[in-house]
Amino acid sequence: MPLKARRCLISELLKERGWTQRLLAEKSGVSEKVISFYTTDRRTQMSLVIAVQLADALDVSPRDLYEWTQE
Amino acid sequence: MPLKARRCLISELLKERGWTQRLLAEKSGVSEKVISFYTTDRRTQMSLVIAVQLADALDVSPRDLYEWTQE
Numbered sequence: 001m002p003l004k005a006r007r008c009l010i011s012e013l014l015k016e017r018g019w020t021q022r023l024l025a026e027k028s029g030v031s032e033k034v035i036s037f038y039t040t041d042r043r044t045q046m047s048l049v050i051a052v053q054l055a056d057a058l059d060v061s062p063r064d065l066y067e068w069t070q071e
Numbered sequence: 072m073p074l075k076a077r078r079c080l081i082s083e084l085l086k087e088r089g090w091t092q093r094l095l096a097e098k099s100g101v102s103e104k105v106i107s108f109y110t111t112d113r114r115t116q117m118s119l120v121i122a123v124q125l126a127d128a129l130d131v132s133p134r135d136l137y138e139w140t141q142e
Contacts, residue, residue: 002100003124029073048122052134053074062133063123 002071005046010039010065013058028057038065073142076117081110081136084129099128109136 014024021039025032030053037043038050051062058065085095092110096103101124108114109121122133129136 003120003127005120046119048117048119048133048136049074049076051119051122052139055134056074062119063126066119068123 003068004071005044005066006069007067008038008041008044008065009067010035010054010058013060013064017058024054024057028053030054074139075142076115076137077140078138079109079112079115079136080138081106081125081129084131084135088129095125095128099124101125 010024014021021032021035024030025035028035030050034043034050035054038046046065048062051065055062055065081095085092092103092106095101096106099106101121105114105121106125109117117136119133122136126133126136
């Protein structure tokens with residue numbers, strides 16, 4: 001069913017691990033600037049490849065980076 | 072680490088389940104046309120939201136839709 005990304009959960013995932021966005025950038029290879037775009041919802045259409053890089057670094061599924069709602 | 076989507080695995084996932092692209096379209100809410108773009112690699116930059124819809128329908132992680140290589 002058509003889904004919509006409701007809320008980015010990266011900040012919560014970082015808080016749980018006591019990580020900074022910089023540390024996530026170093027571990028994932030995604031720039032700190034791009035990460036902050038997503039955590040502040042200035043960018044919402046995350047690509048799968050960025051999601052996989054971030055999710056691998058956080059050891060979660062790419063699906064867990066967002067709260068989803070049915071459209 | 073920067074990753075690159077090497078090969079789309081949706082066709083394999085469909086074959087394993089004996090599904091058609093049409094059935095995946097019905098189950099996922101993603102149009103058959105868009106699915107064929109990805110399975111024929113005419114489009115490679117899949118968005119996370121499309122990946123989550125397809126992965127949910129296939130009951131896999133969005134990560135499993137592609138073979139990945141380190142860039």
